[in-house]
Amino acid sequence: MITITDVAKHAGLSRATVSRVINNRPYVSEEKKKLVRNAMDKLGYYPNSSAQRLRNQKTNIIGVLVPRLTNPFFINIIEGIEKIAAESGLQLLICQTKSDKQKELNYFTLLRTKQVDGIILTSLENDWEQFSPYVDYGPVILCNEYYENATVPMIRLNQYEGSYIGARHLIDRGHRKIGYCGGGSTSGLSKDRKRGLKKALEEAGLSLNPNWIFHKRYSIEDGRELMKEITAMEDRPTAIFTNSDEVAAGIIKESKELGLKVPDDLAVIGFDNQPIAELIEPRLTTIDQPSEEIGEKAMETMVAVLNQQKIDTNLKGLNLKLIVRDST
Amino acid sequence: MITITDVAKHAGLSRATVSRVINNRPYVSEEKKKLVRNAMDKLGYYPNSSAQRLRNQKTNIIGVLVPRLTNPFFINIIEGIEKIAAESGLQLLICQTKSDKQKELNYFTLLRTKQVDGIILTSLENDWEQFSPYVDYGPVILCNEYYENATVPMIRLNQYEGSYIGARHLIDRGHRKIGYCGGGSTSGLSKDRKRGLKKALEEAGLSLNPNWIFHKRYSIEDGRELMKEITAMEDRPTAIFTNSDEVAAGIIKESKELGLKVPDDLAVIGFDNQPIAELIEPRLTTIDQPSEEIGEKAMETMVAVLNQQKIDTNLKGLNLKLIVRDST
DNA sequence: ACGATTTCTGAAAACGATTACAATTATGAT
DNA sequence: ATCATAATTGTAATCGTTTTCAGAAATCGT
Numbered sequence: 001m002i003t004i005t006d007v008a009k010h011a012g013l014s015r016a017t018v019s020r021v022i023n024n025r026p027y028v029s030e031e032k033k034k035l036v037r038n039a040m041d042k043l044g045y046y047p048n049s050s051a052q053r054l055r056n057q058k059t060n061i062i063g064v065l066v067p068r069l070t071n072p073f074f075i076n077i078i079e080g081i082e083k084i085a086a087e088s089g090l091q092l093l094i095c096q097t098k099s100d101k102q103k104e105l106n107y108f109t110l111l112r113t114k115q116v117d118g119i120i121l122t123s124l125e126n127d128w129e130q131f132s133p134y135v136d137y138g139p140v141i142l143c144n145e146y147y148e149n150a151t152v153p154m155i156r157l158n159q160y161e162g163s164y165i166g167a168r169h170l171i172d173r174g175h176r177k178i179g180y181c182g183g184g185s186t187s188g189l190s191k192d193r194k195r196g197l198k199k200a201l202e203e204a205g206l207s208l209n210p211n212w213i214f215h216k217r218y219s220i221e222d223g224r225e226l227m228k229e230i231t232a233m234e235d236r237p238t239a240i241f242t243n244s245d246e247v248a249a250g251i252i253k254e255s256k257e258l259g260l261k262v263p264d265d266l267a268v269i270g271f272d273n274q275p276i277a278e279l280i281e282p283r284l285t286t287i288d289q290p291s292e293e294i295g296e297k298a299m300e301t302m303v304a305v306l307n308q309q310k311i312d313t314n315l316k317g318l319n320l321k322l323i324v325r326d327s328t
Numbered sequence: 329m330i331t332i333t334d335v336a337k338h339a340g341l342s343r344a345t346v347s348r349v350i351n352n353r354p355y356v357s358e359e360k361k362k363l364v365r366n367a368m369d370k371l372g373y374y375p376n377s378s379a380q381r382l383r384n385q386k387t388n389i390i391g392v393l394v395p396r397l398t399n400p401f402f403i404n405i406i407e408g409i410e411k412i413a414a415e416s417g418l419q420l421l422i423c424q425t426k427s428d429k430q431k432e433l434n435y436f437t438l439l440r441t442k443q444v445d446g447i448i449l450t451s452l453e454n455d456w457e458q459f460s461p462y463v464d465y466g467p468v469i470l471c472n473e474y475y476e477n478a479t480v481p482m483i484r485l486n487q488y489e490g491s492y493i494g495a496r497h498l499i500d501r502g503h504r505k506i507g508y509c510g511g512g513s514t515s516g517l518s519k520d521r522k523r524g525l526k527k528a529l530e531e532a533g534l535s536l537n538p539n540w541i542f543h544k545r546y547s548i549e550d551g552r553e554l555m556k557e558i559t560a561m562e563d564r565p566t567a568i569f570t571n572s573d574e575v576a577a578g579i580i581k582e583s584k585e586l587g588l589k590v591p592d593d594l595a596v597i598g599f600d601n602q603p604i605a606e607l608i609e610p611r612l613t614t615i616d617q618p619s620e621e622i623g624e625k626a627m628e629t630m631v632a633v634l635n636q637q638k639i640d641t642n643l644k645g646l647n648l649k650l651i652v653r654d655s656t
Numbered sequence: 657a658c659g660a661t662t663t664c665t666g667a668a669a670a671c672g673a674t675t676a677c678a679a680t681t682a683t684g685a686t
Numbered sequence: 687a688t689c690a691t692a693a694t695t696g697t698a699a700t701c702g703t704t705t706t707c708a709g710a711a712a713t714c715g716t
Contacts, residue, residue, distance in 0.1 A: 001442075003672055014696045019674055027694055046440040050381035051672035054701050059378065069403045078397065082424070094422050096410070112374040114329075220603055253607055275548055279581055281609050331702055342666045347704055355664055379702035382671050 002045045011039035022047060053114075061091045062302060063116040065107055067099045067123040068218070071246065073272040073291055077122050077143060080295025088303045090117075099218065101125045111137040117306060120298050121145060124187040139305040143298035144291075146188040153305065153313050155298040159189045162287050162320030163196025163241075166269050169285070170239045171204045173328055175267060179237035180208060181226060181247055184215030197241055212237045223250020230266075231258055238266060239328070245270035245277045248284055252327060267328040282326035290318045330373045339367035350375060381442075389419045390630060391444040393435055395427045395451045396546070399574065401600040401619055405450050405471060408623025416631045418445075427546065429453045439465040445634060448626050449473060452515040467633040471626035472619075474516040481633065481641050483626040487517045490615050490648030491524025491569075494597050497613070498567045499532045501656055503595060507565035508536060509554060509575055512543030525569055540565045551578020558594075559586055566594060567656070573598035573605045573614055580608055580655060595656040610654035618646045 004022075008015045013032060020028045021036040028036075039045070053059045064081055066074040078094060085092055093116055097104040104125045110116045111134060118139040121131075128147040134140065135152055146154040170178055180197055183190040198208055211233070217226055223246065230236055242248040248270035255262050262268055262282055270277055270286035277284035297315060304311045332350075336343045341360060348356045349364040356364075367373070381387050392409055394402040406422060413420055421444055425432040432453045438444045439462060446467035449459075456475040462468065463480055474482040498506055508525055511518040526536055539561070545554055551574065558564055570576040576598030583590050590596055590610055598605055598614035605612035625643060632639045 001672090004674095005672080015673080016675075016696060016698095017694085020695090023674080025675095027692090029694065032695080044440075046437060048382070048672050049441045049443045050378050050387065051701090052674080053378035054376070054382050054671090054703085055673045055675090057701070069397060069406065070400060072398060075397045091421070093419070109374060112372075113377045115377050220607070249607060276604065276607065279548070279577060279604065279608055329702090332704095333702080343703080344666060344668095344705075345664090348665090351704080353705095355662090357664065360665085376702050379671090380704080382673085382701090383703045383705085385671070 001048070002043045004045070004047065006043055007036065007039045007045050010043060011035040057114075058117050059115060060089060061093050061116045062299070063093045063095055063107060063110045063119040065095050065097055065104060065119065065121050065123070067097055069094070069096055071218070071244070072274045072276075073244070073289070074122055076291035077295035077298075080292035080297075081120060081143070081299045082295075083292075084296050084299035084303065088299075090299075090303070097123065097125065099123070099125055099216075101130075105130060108134040108137075111140075118302050120302060124185060124189075127186050139302060141298055141302050141305070144189070144289075144294055147186075148188050153301050153311055155294050155301060155313055155315065156188070157289060157294065157315065157318060157320055158192075159320070160192035160196040160199075162271075162289070163193040164200050165196075165320070165322050166241060166271075166287050167197040167200035169322055169324065170241065170267060170269060170328060171200060171206070173239070173263075173267065175239035176204075176206055177209070177212075177235075177237045177239070178206070179212030179214070179230070179240040181214040181217050181240060181242045183243055193243065209237070211235070212240075217242075217247050218244065220246050220250040220253070223247040223252075224254040225250075227251045227254035227258065231260070236266075239263075239269070240266065241269050243271050245272045245274040245284055245286055248286070248327070249276050249280050252280055252282070252284070263326070263328050269328055273323055277323070277325065285325045285328040286323050288321040288323050293318050329376070330371045332373070332375065334371055335364065335367045335373050338371060339363040385442075386445050387443060388417060389421050389444045390627070391421045391423055391435060391438045391447040393423050393425055393432060393447065393449050393451070395425055397422070397424055399546070399572070400602045400604075401572070401617070402450055404619035405623035405626075408620035408625075409448060409471070409627045410623075411620075412624050412627035412631065416627075418627075418631070425451065425453065427451070427453055427544075433458060436462045436465075439468075446630050448630060452513060452517075455514050467630060469626055469630050469633070472517070472617075472622055475514075476516050481629050481639055483622050483629060483641055483643065484516070485617060485622065485643065485646060485648055486520075487648070488520040488524040488527075490599075490617070491521040492528050493524075493648070493650050494569060494599075494615050495525045495528035497650055497652065498569065498595060498597060498656060499528060499534070501567070501591075501595065503567035504532075504534055505537070505540075505563075505565045505567070506534070507540030507542070507558070507568040509542040509545050509568060509570045511571055521571065537565070539563070540568075545570075545575045546572065548574050548578040548581070551575040551580075552582040553578075555579045555582035555586065559588070564594075567591075567596070568594065569597050571599050573600050573602040573612055576612055576614070576655070577604050577608050580610070580612070591654070591656050597656055601651055605651070605653065613653045613656040614651050616649040616651050621646050 004015050004018050008018045018036050095107045120141050120143050122143050124145045128150050140152045142154040146156040248268050251268050252262050270284045273286045273288035277286045301311050332343050332346050336346045346364050423435045448469050448471050450471050452473045456478050468480045470482040474484040576596050579596050580590050598612045601614045601616035605614045629639050
């Protein structure tokens, strides 16, 4: 392997001078700069990043925790994060938690072993109390998800509002028996979605039937299973409010297979406005989230924190929007 | 930050002994082991991985190059890769090339700066000649994609065969005017898919109309655009063979919007058997690929190469399978 | 009991970069 | 011409590990 020492020797200079050239430090004469550059080119030198990281005590890598890569919503967030990361010369270490509590927590050793300079969380399985001991070891930022009591920057949308407008839409369409399929975790997002729904129901003089609350459903397959469960009930909801377009798509698909009409027999509303929402028939009514934008904002915040600048987590202009299509 | 020196001091021993305990080296008495473990626990010590990497001259990270994370096919491959990586204590650095030649090439500096121990390529934009200079800097493995003349391990399926059976299916359904939408790169996969189609056509006394060959279409949106182009033609194909389910889905969606019936007015066959293939209507006829399995095999091969064991890239039992649904 | 192994432990030298500091030379002001 | 200041370069320490080497202690075989 070619090291900085080789370059120095070849250029007839010291390592220090070579290092200055690499890092665009001042106080190097043009003449020597040229010598160094020639030597680097000739030898095909690339600095060893482990050595740089050890010496500089930073990695320029940010860990990004997502539940599963199969969910386009999180890919969009990553897209936004990556855009800003690239602009700032940072790399991403993308980590799948598979919605597993322990896995999620384990990724925090990345911070302790100095493999990453910071962590962005896009979903939450554990309670805030589990995370809080780790914030001493490097910046942690919540993107999309949030806690009420967390002490780290949170890039979040008004999920309460989003959920409320979705629920209102169902009520306006005349539904009185509305089911809910949500995460069921203790995160602010999860709670707020349920709260928004409840609020809309209350306003209409309705309440949430505990039999129609479903948790921990994420995939298309989960949606299909859920639909089978609903069909088996004697008292069924006429509309269902879901936490993701994938689950909603699964419900629609299975409904059709079971000979039920969407939205007449069952109205379905999704969340996220993924490509699949346009593709499936009937096209899915859903709640659009500016996912890429919150990813960008999260990474901008991370960059600010790393540079010890003051941060601004204000997200005005970014709203959840109801997209009415044919499934409601 | 707590270092190994702190632990050594706290335990009243040398750094060497602590290191031996960390790495399960022999020749440490039980007594001292306990002292070290206690000290590590008490101080909350985690080894600094930059230092370990510098010293050990390896990172235990493998770079995985994919075109775009939005394509579930590649996510499946990653899934397989990750499974084996986890078993072997390796981490993944996932890199999106966005199907950009330069970007793809740039990621090879990861190898030169020793940020990764090896690279797995799942798609190819450049010619093999562009890559070959880099193979000196660390193991490179091709997964899914391949070249005829490459000198690195290739985990590949018989795309020629897969393409052939797909084309045969269309011909058996009575189609004589068959269009092709493929990658159009110089990779073996791309060439073989075209070859397989041509072979089937020739056997039926047909040939591939150059007007009906389309390249560089990847997304649902690309599919929709493509469909508009086709509709604008005066002499249109009656069937189209695509390179991915996403493009195929876009074609189907747009067809319906344009008032065309699939498969009657236009038959469409996809590739990959993604979830979307089941969801869209008409359900998509497609060619299933054991994507997770080839990911696993690729990582197994990488592990073998890193350990200098002899490798076996045989993939028998893993085949491309035609899945007939309703779009043909 | 005595030499030959084997087990245990620490001192010190790596790994490849960056940087504080000192030494030297060049430039500028008077 | 002289002194103050700025620009240029190198020496050596440092980041936090692992490992070679050597020495000390324990164990073994006879």
